[in-house]
Amino acid sequence: MKTFLPFVLALIVLPGQAQVYKWTDANGxxxxxxxxxDGADAKLLSVARAEAAPAASNDDWxxxxxxxxxxxxxxxxxxxxAAARQEAAKAEQAPFNPSANRSNKPMTDEEVCRRDRQQIEFAEQTKxxxxxxxxxxxxxxxxxxxxxxxxERKGNHALTCGGGR
Structure with missing residues (x-):
C-alpha cells in the first residue's frame, strides 16, 4: 500500500507534464x-495549457x-x-330537442330511429x-x-328500430 499511493499520484501528474515533439519522417x-x-530532428513544441473549466455555479435545487x-x-x-367553465357552459346549454327541429321531408328508417333515440335522451335529461x-x-x-x-318512447323505439339501432 505504501508504494501503491505514490505510483497512483505519479500517474495522475504525468498527463499534466506531457510534452509534444514534432518531426518529419523519411516520407516527408x-x-x-x-x-x-530516435535519429530524427525532433523539435519540442510548447503547448498552451488549457484553462480549467469554470467551477459550477452554486446550484440551489x-x-x-x-x-x-x-x-x-x-x-x-x-x-x-377551464374545466369548471366548460362544465358551467354545458350545464347552461339546453338538451337537444328533436321535436323542435322538425322537417316535412320524408325520413329514412335510420333517421326515424335516430330521432327516436334523441327524443328518449331529451325526455331523460329534461326534468x-x-x-x-x-x-x-x-x-x-x-x-x-x-x-x-x-x-312509451323506449317501447316504440324497440318495436320500430329493434334493439340494435
Missing amino acids: HVQYSDHPQ RERERVSRQNRARQADIERR HLAISHGSGAPVLLTEAQRQEVIR
Missing part, C-alpha cells in the same frame, strides 16, 4: 508524438423545486378553472318536460307522467 510526413523519434411546484400548481389551477297534444298549449308533466312517456 510531419509526425507528432509525446516522445522524440431547493429553489428550482419550489419554482417547479409553483408552476405545476398554477397550471393545475388554470386547468381546473320539467312539457308536451302539447295538438291543442298548441304545452302541458307540464309530473315526474310519473314523464317516466311513462320515457317508457
